[in-house]
Amino acid sequence: MSLEEEVLRKLRPRAGTVRRLEEAVERLKRSTDASISRSGLDLRTMLVGSVAKGTYVGEPDIDLFVLFPEDVERKDLERVGLRIGQEVLGGETRYAEHPYTHGEMDGFEVDLVPCYEVKDASQIRSAVDRTPFHTRFVLSHLDDGKRDQVLLLKQFMKGIGVYGAEAKVQGFSGYLTELLVLRYGDMRGLLKAASGWKPGMVMDMNSVRRSGGSAPLTFWDPVDHKRNVSSALSLDQFCLFVHAAREYLRSPSERFFFPRPRALMDLDTIEATFRSRGTSPFVVVLDRPDLVDDNLYPQVQKSQLGLRKLLEMNEFQVLDMSCSVQKDVRMVFELVSAELPPSRLHQGPPVCTDNADDFVSKWRMSGLGQPFMVDGKCMTYAKREHRDPAALILAKGQEASLGNDLRELRGLRCFSGTKAYKTGNRRAFTHLLDRREPWRV
């Protein structure tokens, strides 16, 4: 039995699960229909997502959509949709582009989502309106063999860490994996093609251009030709997938699908790594704002980039960085040095301007040397305000470009030198220093 056969045996849902799931879906539909008839509206429901398509791996989440005619006003759709959700699930109201209800049915997680039933996917009023088209497209093209290949591909992507379009992952959505299998026939066909991909790939179900896209991968949605299904995919996740495809084809292993868990590095190893490189750690800790991941992660990424820029503008050389979001937000930076000289070379105005006179008289007495000129500009050595990164961030951190909900840097603490090697930072340091590919852990 081939490796992929073996993996598939683990992925195909067990008969018991399938039966329980079918019963739960039936109960959910009946309960929803009953709630709909109490609303006095004539609404259809539609099972969508991976349960509808039979392409789930692991624990399935049930997505049931309530389809509203287009002439219903949006506020009525939301009001009625949420009331049905409450009646059926009693669960919590969530907000993506518009509100829906999240709950549970017979042990399965359920999303009950109101949407508009539009004629054409290009006419949608909200992103969720597109989902029924996706489900119908995949169902009408997927046979059992290809369904297996979707399971394989999804698990491969989960294993290497590129599955999911959410902000935390910035990888491949479930729909995108299904389209890729339909497009390339099976997982191996896709991996072979992907081995030769370069950022900027543009394709749809029939054609492909090998460059020119503004995103790493552009895959035009077959149900809406102006939408890129792959817009959430980041460059590094695209590259990781291409790299994994090459390595898997060269030496396939179950580790791609089921990687070993990565242990946190111990503090001695972390310290020894920095010492052998001669580099310096710098850690910034912030309170975690109360936000859903899809809002939080982009803000954390933006904030870390902003702090990096602030460090670099103040002449700290940042080699690498990483972060970990758990109970708080922990950013680690790897610096060439966490202590800069007491002076800095300060560039002033061009010599041939009125400002030059002020600059020269101001700095003539700085004590670190007289001003001088280089390439037509005034220069001087000035006392450096912040010689260590902690002092800089504490004093000027709020001037950095930060995520909206991190703007006040609540709970800010900074650690450099040996103080950075703290138990609490092991996860962020492991992200930074253990760069083994998941299948090599």
Place this chain on the structure above:
Amino acid sequence: MSLEEEVLRKLRPRAGTVRRLEEAVERLKRSTDASISRSGLDLRTMLVGSVAKGTYVGEPDIDLFVLFPEDVERKDLERVGLRIGQEVLGGETRYAEHPYTHGEMDGFEVDLVPCYEVKDASQIRSAVDRTPFHTRFVLSHLDDGKRDQVLLLKQFMKGIGVYGAEAKVQGFSGYLTELLVLRYGDMRGLLKAASGWKPGMVMDMNSVRRSGGSAPLTFWDPVDHKRNVSSALSLDQFCLFVHAAREYLRSPSERFFFPRPRALMDLDTIEATFRSRGTSPFVVVLDRPDLVDDNLYPQVQKSQLGLRKLLEMNEFQVLDMSCSVQKDVRMVFELVSAELPPSRLHQGPPVCTDNADDFVSKWRMSGLGQPFMVDGKCMTYAKREHRDPAALILAKGQEASLGNDLRELRGLRCFSGTKAYKTGNRRAFTHLLDRREPWRV
């Protein structure tokens, strides 16, 4: 008596000198005419340069040109010209664009130069052919009052260190100072105008544009409208002149014309300056090639820039540099640090290429951490080959972009850390660290 009157009294040649000079010129002309008649050719001589124009400051050099008709072949001009030079001066043969004779007459230095007598300065066959036109132009426009102003301006430029078009100075030629006085009426008029100059000035005797020139200053030659009289002037010398003009007008002082000599800094002060800035000195010493200054200086400058680039490409941060050419060539660099970490961040090929596989397998075992990807590129920490600048220059100096006659780095010695503070380097360090303007020394 005004400051400028007082300075002028020191600049105007003494009657005794003028008489001795006139007698020497007479003797030189007679002797040259005699030598010409022995050659059988019918040649005129012409006194040119600052003696002819009466615009010399300090010890005058006599420039006597022998004018050849255009139908004489170049090799005959050179042969006859040098023979006349030998007969008259018995001096040494020198080469600028073409050969001439340098010698002495009654204690004055003399250049005896053969040139073609052309109809128009735009028709010249060698740069020296233009000189008679310059002399005639200045003589026909200069009166005694303006002659005084030329003396003042030349001494001002000498004092602040921007007089002379030679490679060592990259400043204002004598002819350019004369044109500037003719154009602006007197020294003060020029300084007032220059206070507002910015790099890129373009002018001729009648018009001016305040920007757009590719040189810091373009002054179209009135006798040859396509030639920039100011082409030798460097940006920093242009800026120094503008800066000095502003400062002089604000508080005039004899120090602009006659600066105090600059003492060499003592070793303790040099060391203390670096210590207070927290920066590191690095010194490169080379044998001095046997070249005239006009060939040597551009090569030294090019070589120092080349070594700077090599240092920077290897991640040494160069803040400033200077050099001193005496018995040998001494270049000093001011570095943020003369010791780099044992590792360096090494960028590899894009992830999505065949080369990436080789890179990843090569660096997986480097011991400083596994390769990783950033922005679609492979990265790794690698052992740094040269942690100190001396080791780098000794190993790879010859790969830098160097002047032709310095290409082999003959006599190369490098000093960093406390070894750099050596007696022999005081001059170069003084250039680097004593940035007081000449009039403030």
